[in-house]
Amino acid sequence: MANNGKLRFGVLGAANIARQFVAGCAPSSDVEATAVASREIGKAERFAKEVGVARALGSYEALLADPDIDAIYNPLPNSLHAEWSIRAAEAGKHVLCEKPLAMDAGEARAMFAAADRNGVVLREAYPYLAQQQTAIMRRWIADGAIGKVRLVRATFSVFFEDPANIRLIPSLGGGALYDAGSYAVSLVRIAAGVRPARVQALAQYDGNGVDRTTLASMAFSDGAMAQISCSFATAFHRSASIGGDKGVIETNYLNHPPNSGPALLQIRRSVAIGAPLEPVAVPDGNGFRLEAESFARLVRGDAQGWTGATPEESVDIAMMMDAIRASARDGGKMTEV
Template sequence: MTTSPVRWGILGAANFAKTTMGPAIHAATSAELAAVASSSAEKVAGFAAFAPGVRHHESYEGMLNDPDIDAIYVPLPNHLHVEWGIKALEAGKSVLIEKPVGMDVAEIDRLIAARDAAGLLAAEAYMIVHHPQWQRAKALLADGTIGKLVHVNGAFSFFNNDTGNIRNQAASGGGGLRDIGVYVLGGVRFVTGQEPVQLDYARVQWEHGVDTFADMGFAFEGFTYQAYTSIRSAPRQEMHFHGEKGLMTLTCPFNAGKFDQAELHLSMPDQTVRIERFPVVNQYVQQVEAFGRAIRTGETYAWPLEQAQGTQMMMDQVLAQG
């Protein structure tokens, strides 16, 4: 049985949409990058360079009213995600919203209600769960390869002190946790399938209302967790799952193929180390294809809004205590 391609529209001509998600939509099977909504024809021309024939909508409303669009990708500033996600659903479009999907748990409640009322798919663009590196980590933990989990720790950092950058603007929902904290927090929840029991501590550094560094610890049932994020440090990203029988390390867990090659290292008590490599997977393409299958065939989507809300709950606690 063949299914028609999902016709995508992008709400706004953000640079990330042009360099990463737009090309991923164009490259994905059973997907078509059909239109981009922007007040700038010049910016839309950047999408046409790799997706000839992409249509230009001069307004977001024009995009939402287009009957030839099936799904909307929302890469707008963080504080606009839920507003335009709900509008897309009310217009009859499934919607993939860039992370973080909301500014707090209550906002995601509103989005879930809109999703349920529309009977359509709405999800956070949380691409790592579609990457085989993370799926493999989840499977290895579940089958007892590293034994009972004792501790998880993670780190994600890069340097950006540009006050003109949206990540450093509080009014637009900037900050390190919202930008990259979703990964260290959501990653532990995805692999373990558990939710935290309590927040043990949070130490947050702030500049002009934006968190630039966050060190956090949570207690889970049976294991402890620690991670930090920073947008004022040299680039680093790692996740470690430490069990009674072995240590599982993801050396490039978040920007696979960009920061470095995605690898999974298994260190065992006999001092052997097994390395699994994932050199050619584009997790953004995988995400688009999974979203399309969920729309067309009803396949279960790996990261529903309830999952995004669990991560948001952790972020809300850290930001409130820090």
């Protein structure tokens, strides 16, 4: 920790999303982005100047070796999450890694094993999980406000077509499922409380083999069911419903309301047709700041202070995405998770 008690983040790569992470953390009295590393020193220097980071470093190795960094924020392309999170853990750094945590569940398990071996904390970053919007949703489900969860539906799409975008490059872990889809899968896992037993999925691929749109149906061992959809081929839209045997919740599970629109959260506490959907006002907040401060609480030993995905949930999310990809590649074959 810094002398002022702040958790000092080092940013691995001058990524677009890292600009927003740094800006989000800037007003915090708990965390700070202290340094940024890029494969090119000039790029790191420009990033540091533009977003207000004190130090710029010309290699990722230099950042991991820096004694004045407590934790690494890893916004590298998806295919590099495992390698650099493990290297950071081995260098004794805590790691907040962008979603999706890993390319598959095997990588995810190896990442948590590396963190455990080295006595550091590793978590997957989903800013919406740090929002009050999600905390209220989770409390309603835990308190039985909608009864037993029977049907979850989550969708998230955002338009991308630039072939240079990492999201459309297969070797960097491109694809709608890894990107927007990981959010929908995480919402299903969080709302259902367990991972499904089986999935069936369909995908539409581009000429490079990257999925532009993916749909999946999931069956849980207790009879609950879920569906996710995600796409790079439509305008932005994001929503979920969690249906129980006593009511239903609707949410747009946003990362940073009101940036991409106002937060929507409502509940119907009855199975009666026409029973009112009660909207609930939720405070806005920068998801990066909330998430980073939550991570800092965890690093300081307050396990309840972390509002994001647990290691078990992150491995389950990776397993669900493994099964979805396998089923879609097999034309929709029923696949065990």
